[in-house]
Amino acid sequence: MKIYTDSGKKDTRSGFGAGLEELGKKNPNVVALCADLIGSLKMDNFIKNHPERFFQIGIAEANMMGIAAGLTIGGKIPFTGTFANFSTGRVYDQIRQSIAYSGKNVKICASHAGLTLGEDGATHQILEDIGLMKMLPGMVVINPCDYNQTKAATIAIADYNGPVYLRFGRPAVANFTPEDQVFEIGKAIHLIEGTDVTILATGHLVWESLQAAKALEEKGIAAEVINIHTIKPLDAEAILNSVRKTGCVVTAEEHNIIGGLGESVARVLATHHPVPQEFVGTNDTFGESGTPAQLMEKYGLNAEAIVQASEKVLARKRV
Amino acid sequence: MSSIPEMEKLVSQVRRDIVRMVHKVNSGHPGGSLGCTEFFVALYQKILHRKPDFDMDGQGEDLFFLSNGHISPVFYSVLARSGYFPVEELNTFRLINSRLQGHPTTHEGLPGVRIASGSLGQGLSVAIGAALAKKLNKDHHLVYSLHGDGELQEGQNWEAIMYAAAKQVDNLIATVDFNGQQIDGPTDEVLSLGNLKAKFEAFGWTVLEIENGNDIPAILDGMAAAKSRTGKGKPVCVLLHTVMGHGVDFMMHTHAWHGKAPNDEQLAVALAQNPETIGDY
Numbered sequence: 001m002k003i004y005t006d007s008g009k010k011d012t013r014s015g016f017g018a019g020l021e022e023l024g025k026k027n028p029n030v031v032a033l034c035a036d037l038i039g040s041l042k043m044d045n046f047i048k049n050h051p052e053r054f055f056q057i058g059i060a061e062a063n064m065m066g067i068a069a070g071l072t073i074g075g076k077i078p079f080t081g082t083f084a085n086f087s088t089g090r091v092y093d094q095i096r097q098s099i100a101y102s103g104k105n106v107k108i109c110a111s112h113a114g115l116t117l118g119e120d121g122a123t124h125q126i127l128e129d130i131g132l133m134k135m136l137p138g139m140v141v142i143n144p145c146d147y148n149q150t151k152a153a154t155i156a157i158a159d160y161n162g163p164v165y166l167r168f169g170r171p172a173v174a175n176f177t178p179e180d181q182v183f184e185i186g187k188a189i190h191l192i193e194g195t196d197v198t199i200l201a202t203g204h205l206v207w208e209s210l211q212a213a214k215a216l217e218e219k220g221i222a223a224e225v226i227n228i229h230t231i232k233p234l235d236a237e238a239i240l241n242s243v244r245k246t247g248c249v250v251t252a253e254e255h256n257i258i259g260g261l262g263e264s265v266a267r268v269l270a271t272h273h274p275v276p277q278e279f280v281g282t283n284d285t286f287g288e289s290g291t292p293a294q295l296m297e298k299y300g301l302n303a304e305a306i307v308q309a310s311e312k313v314l315a316r317k318r319v
Numbered sequence: 320m321s322s323i324p325e326m327e328k329l330v331s332q333v334r335r336d337i338v339r340m341v342h343k344v345n346s347g348h349p350g351g352s353l354g355c356t357e358f359f360v361a362l363y364q365k366i367l368h369r370k371p372d373f374d375m376d377g378q379g380e381d382l383f384f385l386s387n388g389h390i391s392p393v394f395y396s397v398l399a400r401s402g403y404f405p406v407e408e409l410n411t412f413r414l415i416n417s418r419l420q421g422h423p424t425t426h427e428g429l430p431g432v433r434i435a436s437g438s439l440g441q442g443l444s445v446a447i448g449a450a451l452a453k454k455l456n457k458d459h460h461l462v463y464s465l466h467g468d469g470e471l472q473e474g475q476n477w478e479a480i481m482y483a484a485a486k487q488v489d490n491l492i493a494t495v496d497f498n499g500q501q502i503d504g505p506t507d508e509v510l511s512l513g514n515l516k517a518k519f520e521a522f523g524w525t526v527l528e529i530e531n532g533n534d535i536p537a538i539l540d541g542m543a544a545a546k547s548r549t550g551k552g553k554p555v556c557v558l559l560h561t562v563m564g565h566g567v568d569f570m571m572h573t574h575a576w577h578g579k580a581p582n583d584e585q586l587a588v589a590l591a592q593n594p595e596t597i598g599d600y
Binding site for chain 2: 031052053055057058060062063064065066067068069071072073074075078093094096097098101102103104
């Protein structure tokens with residue numbers, strides 16, 4: 001089994017900041033907006049290098065989304081930065097009308113997504129954002145898994161013409177994907193080959209899935225792990241090719257199972273190749289305060305939960 | 320450039336377009352459209368420095384954003400009669416497979432429209448963004464926007480009003496269609512705006528008023544004065560006092576025709592009050 005090593009824990013939001021800094025140098029049309037969270041979004045270096053291309057909006061996210069839409073008229077490529085909750089639910093209608101329906105080239109960059117935001121609690125821990133964004137016609141939804149991939153995704157979305165939701169997180173997590181990777185929107189990445197069960201993971205749950213695959217191997221189960229960094233457009237071909245081989249699937253995401261990656265996968269399977277599926281994610285619940293690790297354990301979003309779901313789906317396959 | 324008599328002729332024709340469009344599909348918003356007819360005609364015939372051909376980026380020309388998208392009939396009529404698309408297309412207003420959706424949108428590629436509007440309160444932010452892009456591009460043309468007065472009840476406007484003043488977005492002229500009416504009744508009764516001029520001024524805007532917003536010379540003078548106040552570190556607001564339903568006597572001074580179409584007899588009366596001048600579509 002292919003082994004992945006953590007080159008040193010880093011937060012994905014810093015990957016966004018590094019990507020934005022690089023974009024600032026190579027693309028003069030890239031502009032950035034922030035709603036009073038520069039430090040949290042790691043936008044400092046972009047601002048230092050290009051103060052004229054940065055817009056501090058203040059605590060006014062609805063206005064930020066509208067200004068971003070307007071900046072595209074004139075050829076700018078705006079990257080908005082705030083927490084995932086304030087990037088989506090708070091401003092859904094602004095995104096829907098002024099960005100998505102209007103077809104504007106805005107990159108909605110959202111940090112502190114999911115439970116791993118931690119101690120601030122449920123008011124800030126959005127677990128519904130993937131669902132909200134993927135329902136918008138034409139919206140691309142990306143949830144990279146580590147620092148390197150978030151940096152690569154940030155750079156890649158500037159070259160795509162259209163609205164994008166880029167979701168990342170707060171805590172330092174394993175950094176294991178290649179530093180020099182080229183990010184392809186909508187192209188799933190096979191991390192581990194296996195024949196017994198397909199594990200489709202996104203965001204922070206990709207690393208957990210790799211740990212789960214190790215544990216499953218010790219039990220004689222060969223899991224295939226695929227990194228679904230792009231939830232929309234979904235790489236249906238990669239998913240179907242894998243499940244045709246394994247005959248069952250576990251989806252894993254730091255998101256409500258209602259409206260998340262798992263449901264998108266279920267639709268593809270139901271349409272083309274129905275197989276047993278288990279869902280690792282939060283189940284129609286809000287989060288709460290706690291450390292990221294405590295929360296991921298309590299709500300069943302770690303390697304152990306993925307192992308259990310894999311064993312369960314394997315048992316269903318054998319019936 | 321049109322003369323004032325030419326523009327006044329066009330106003331009569333646009334009013335005919337408006338009532339015919341909403342009558343045909345028995346839906347749409349004639350009241351605000353009629354009240355803003357002189358403004359739109361003056362804007363597109365005289366005030367805006369615009370290129371004959373439409374491109375989304377609009378560099379090197381003035382831009383206009385309609386925030387209160389429900390007055391699409393006047394917007395569509397004036398766009399068509401200013402050369403953006405064939406006037407015959409006004410026949411398709413609100414019909415299936417039309418570029419003339421109930422509320423304006425970029426989605427169907429209608430020339431002249433740069434943002435979708437309809438869900439209220441979003442246009443000022445967009446106009447600010449476009450004005451910021453003009454500054455970055457060193458494009459010295461202006462951005463104009465139009466907002467309903469009732470629409471200012473939406474909170475996003477006040478985020479935008481605060482921002483534009485704080486960040487000195489002084490290449491922007493935001494006009495408020497100050498007709499004092501909204502769907503449920505007079506704005507003062509539904510949710511009073513209070514002293515709107517004082518509010519904009521307290522936020523740091525330059526505010527001008529056009530007392531007769533249904534008079535072409537008054538609009539031209541007022542908007543010229545507004546333009547002369549741009550580039551001085553403050554965004555500019557124009558309070559355009561209009562009469563909802565202007566030009567069709569039974570639709571005037573009431574909110575009743577905000578979003579209601581005339582029947583056959585009412586249409587005939589409205590058309591009789593607004594003679595055909597340059598040809599019906």
